[in-house]
Amino acid sequence: MPYRSRRYRPDKIAEFYRRTEPDRNRRSCRWSIRPTSHASVTVYALMCLHASLMMCAGIAVRPDLHNITTPVFREGNDTVFDPARALKFTYFSSAAYCSLDSIASWSCKPCLMADPSFSPKAFWSPRTGMQAFVGMAAEGIIVAFRGSDNLENWIENLQFSKRSVYPKCAGCEVHSGFYETWLSVSDGVISEVMRLHALHPKSKIFLTGHSLGAAVAALCAAELGASSHSLGLPIAAVYNYGQPRVGNAAFASFYETGTHVSWRVTHWRDPVPHLPLEFMGFHHLTTEVFYNQDSSSFQVCDSSGEDPTCSNRFGIIANDISDHLHYLDPPVGEIGVCS
Secondary structure: OOOOOOOOOHHHHHHHHHHOOEOOOOOOOOEOOOOOOHHHHHHHHHHHHOHHHHHHHOOOOOOOOOOOOOOOOOOOOOOOOOHHHHHHHHHHHHHOOOOHHHHHHOOOHHHHHHOOOOEEEEEEOOOOOOEEEEEEEOOEEEEEEOOOOOHHHHHHHHOOOOEEEOOOOOOOEEEHHHHHHHHHHHHHHHHHHHHHHHHOOOOOEEEEEEOHHHHHHHHHHHHHHOOOOOOOOOEEEEEEEOOOOOEOHHHHHHHOOOOOEEEEEEEOOOOHHHOOOHHHOOEOOOOEEEEOOOOOOEEEOOOOOOOOOOHHHOOOOOOOHHHHHOOOOOOOOOOOOOO
């Protein structure tokens, strides 16, 4: 029976994780319940292969929007990490999870926290379920991608071992599910970016996303602004949160070409940045910015993409799903409503 699209239910996901919490007193991979649904059977099996894979649902990061004022965007040097700017793009990433109608009207709560005057054009692929938007803000052109919000995205997130040849550079390979998801919305996104750039040729371009959305934002950045075999657009910066590994080392090197600055924000024991695993042929993009447990401080990591003093210090087993659900907290909280 084929998988069917399902709207994301935070209460059901939370209950699933509570009920499938491993018995930490046991050494074998045994769980407190047996799954009954089609989807939970898939997740249960992957858990028994590796405990961390249950984190790869790409659950949305959403802000706690009570008593929060809109961050002020400051002009500055994009080569220096600015936590206030990172917070603002977290709101844009969060807004990508909201309904198409609320994005089109820019009426969702994270929308208003990001920029009340923003006016985007939204895109959605019925084939992959990917959702994105492009619009013009005071700071420039903003492109944001949603993380996994339905079952199709979830399954693509779990296909970690599959790589596809990336046609833009020799020897480059990328995660096949991530690349297919990017291609499903690429025509519309690129067309709108090109239209806005033609109207505002001096505008900067910023890209952002969380989880799966972060992986797709990285592929979009490579398409728009890498130095060769790309559109050569002026990408100012990429702000991604909880990003998995996107491709191999050759792709990571290709991604570093061009003019854009890329900030790959990680949070403490978030497991998703550890996936897909390195031994499968994947390598992280730079530059990681590693936040501590309560997001009170951060470390700008080295240029290797795999700095052992940042998120890699924990390895794949020592992980915490809540760290994938919280970024820059406070003030950004766990999963919240969009209206």
